Amino acid sequence: MMLSARRSLAAVTGLGITQIISYGTLYYSFSILAPAMGEEFGRSREWLFAAFSGTLLIGGLVSPWSGRWADRFGAGRVMTLGSLAAALSLILCACSPSWATFAPAFVTTGIATPFILYNTAFAVLVQIDPQSAPRRITYLTLIAGFSSTLFWPLATRLLMSFTWRDIFLFYAALQVFICFPIHFWLSQMTRRSPVIRPETTQEPVAANGGTLTQSSRRTALILIATGFAFASFALSAMLAHLVPVLGAVGLGTSAVVVGTIFGPSQFASRLINMVIGSRLSAMAVAILSTALIPLAFMMLLLPPPVPLIAGAILFAMLFGMGSGLNSIVQGTLPLALFGHQGYGEILGKITSARLTVSSAAPFIFAYILERFGPHIALTIAAFVGILGVITFIMVAGLVKRSTEGA
Template sequence: MIISARRSLATVVGLGITQIIGYGTLFYSFSILAPVVGQEFAQTREWLFAAFSGTLLIGGIVSPWSGRWADRFGAGRVMTLGSLAAALSLVFCAVSTNWWMFAAALVTTGIATPFILYNTAFAVLVQVDPQLAPRRITYLTLMGGFSSTLFWPLATLLLDTFTWREIFLFYAVLQVAVCFPIHFWLSQMTRRSAKMTHNASPQPPHAMEAGGSLQYDDRKTALVLLAMGFSLTSFSLSSMLIHFVPVLGAVGLGASSAVFVGTMFGPAQFASRLVNMLMGGRFSAMTIAIGSTVMIPLAFMMLLLPAPIPLIAGAVMFAILFGMGSGLNSIVQGTLPLALFGHQGYGEILGKITSSRLIVSSVAPFIFAFLLEHFGPTAALVVVAIIGMLGVMTFVVVARLVKRSGG
């Protein structure tokens, strides 16, 4: 079902609001609220983030189902139910009376996340208008990038007046009062599109009919390679995102310098998405994917530059490259599968890729922390840089498959 460009743009704005709230309430606020939660339950930071990693793991396990249901019932309807599930899980967190209840409730938020965050939001845009979807995905990630910018200070401000339990309840209200109505509105647009796509999806003999650039026989191999490439890249990204400031301190930066460098990550991420919005049409999704993936290991290498180059200069380059790579990676997670496989079965394909990516993301911070503690920052950075390069190589192999298919 193709709708007017104006209504399609309204869809992006609505989704942008729900993505800001979704990521803000379920992800970014946790690092701010974790210390007071840990203080009440007498738990260490390690246990708190172990429980949080459980949300990523369960999200990875659930993602294939969210993708299939998005294709079958409409991504908007899936997001509508996801809003209620997210609100319920946040209420469970707020009313927990002990650590184990809280940890279990926190993990249940991971069940809701695949239904309301980027992977299903991308499916909404594809179902609303497959032709405009790649550009709309760029707009959406540009808006979603404000989530941390808004919710880190918001959570800090709320803690000055309210308890962490009251904040979780407030977040649940946001899911019901803001996200639910928007998702319900979107469900009316995507229901018919999903039904038509689902009825037409049984293995078309000519893959190009769905808009994909891959021949049908190459799709299974490409899907495995794509999931592997995004997972390897996600390992490098997740490792550093959790340990950003501590790693900068471990390589020799002072506390104030590390915080200063850390502030450059967000603007670099935003800038890369803005440039892609303005100029991305000149490059294929495959080219942008390879370019963004190269930036990740290259960023780590900036922290390993030899002594004559000032450490602060290398750290600044690290933050800029890492932010740009992360920003573009969020976009190609949605645009590259669409370019390669087309819009038929898009939700399920994205769900499978997201599943692999989230499962790897859930263990990456612990592996990196182990390397950092037992082998030092240099060895840890070398390892994640090598893993990042393996991700680059995987995408290069996918690009060769595309070229062989004539795409």
């Protein structure tokens, strides 16, 4: 037991390092490097973010495969190959002579992301120690939350002395010389998950830790994927336009200052969940995290007697907390309801729905924002978030009926 705990903690530390690097190199740095890319290729911000949305879309399409392979071959092996794929895609981007070659090369980074980001990292922790996995997932998201804090200023500083191409090559080196060895080491610790076998029994799969009966699993999976898709749409729409929206509602130069509250709030929610999260079920955390997102939007829609700056601060706090908890529950809720049997495949399907929907969110939100203004855009985003809350409440009802029936 002691050896298993040490292996699990070592895995969390190693994965924390690779998640910081992978999210930083493939996700967070883009907004910093995009202007330099656009200037060189003569492309507008819209073109650049169209390519970025393409990476999210292709990541969503590939996610079911990455989850299935994580179960079949071991999540550690999948992440090992993912590190090399990420490095190769970054090198292709750095060597692209024109936009016509850069855009498809950049989209290939989306192929690598499902193999090295949260969904496969969570599968590693489940395969090492299913019993402690929910707690380790919380620890991992707490560590990985520093990715934006580290890579936003790092990318800004590097861009002062190097070109974006040099930075991409440096990022590729990080994948090869840091992430690859850690993932290879983890591949020696992980084992394959048992495949999902269709059964007719109505009993919950107790041996695998899941609480759902076989007859309710398919419906629950559809509802959970839908709930996460709604939540991800609201999150992605706002994250891509956070500072512009705050400025559009009247904050002006204070928008950037208020926006900085998001990161610490995200970290605080994960820290609180680490301390007292065991007292709440994964289902309760899912409902709470999803509810915080539309509630945050409503803070920017409060009537005039409430000072705008107060509403904006409440928005940033609630939005950050909802985002922080959402990343945790993406891993813990499927594990709690379905167990560790076929966990990678289940998580891959959920991630596919989430990424596919969120890839379109920034463009849809931008269109509504420009055409109808910030208040309508916020109202619609809040409505989508509420649909997510309703969906997870339906899942809770399904779980209750499944448990009582058993």
